[in-house]
């Protein structure tokens with residue numbers, strides 16, 4: 001695949017981000033001259049030491065933070081209905097409304113879509129099915145495990161069909177078995193929806209298992225240290241984690257992160 005703008009979804013050009021302290025004294029440079037192209041339909045992981053600016057970068061891509069220099073070019077394929085966000089966002093800790101059922105939490109994402117009641121119900125039904133939540137539609141967040149709550153976040157983020165799904169360490173707080181299950185499910189969801197996914201993680205195995213490419217950020221100020229293509233074809237099942245290619249690639253990531261002060 002060559003990098004014409006045809007197959008690029010988001011392009012960051014010379015992005016710099018500084019946080020100013022409230023009293024105007026100290027400044028933190030979070031991102032320094034970040035250049036990156038994310039291709040349409042790929043899963044790209046962004047990996048880097050804690051505090052290197054991963055969340056900041058995701059927020060900038062989402063348009064949640066506009067206080068930066070440089071440029072973010074977005075090449076969305078579809079025309080979006082006014083008021084509908086271009087990106088779905090999944091946070092590390094679920095941001096579900098405790099007083100709303102699973103169904104009603106997913107509906108949140110659809111409120112601006114201007115759909116009829118029947119269309120909304122059908123869409124929620126699809127999302128419940130896709131994320132394995134069909135039996136939990138009327139449960140409340142506090143009745144769900146952490147893994148289930150993350151599924152609800154994914155369903156909510158995808159409900160309005162954004163072209164890009166941004167995930168900020170979405171499985172970081174889950175136990176290992178639940179994480180692996182959600183990783184497998186995410187691959188299935190990705191294959192059926194063909195979304196572009198940008199996934200922040202600090203787990204090298206997660207990056208290697210899920211992504212087509214991995215962007216390695218240096219420690220703060222975060223700058224792109226390398227972008228690697230994962231040498232494993234899709235569809236992937238959990239067995240690939242036992243393969244030599246996988247171990248080798250994960251080692252490469254580990255080595256690169258090892259050079260970075262934590």
Ligand SMILES: Nc1ncnc2c1ncn2[C@@H]1O[C@H](COP(=O)(O)OP(=O)(O)O)[C@@H](O)[C@H]1O
Nearest residue numbers: 019028030049050051052053054055056057220
């Ligand atoms: N709202 C903020 N105000 C000031 N500094 C911030 C703010 N958010 C993040 N930072 C700083 O910017 C750097 C990058 O943060 P972040 O993007 O959260 O890193 P990561 O997600 O890679 O751990 C960190 O040093 C952090 O302390």
Ligand SMILES: [Mg+2]
Nearest residue numbers: 054055056168
């Ligand atoms: Mg973060």
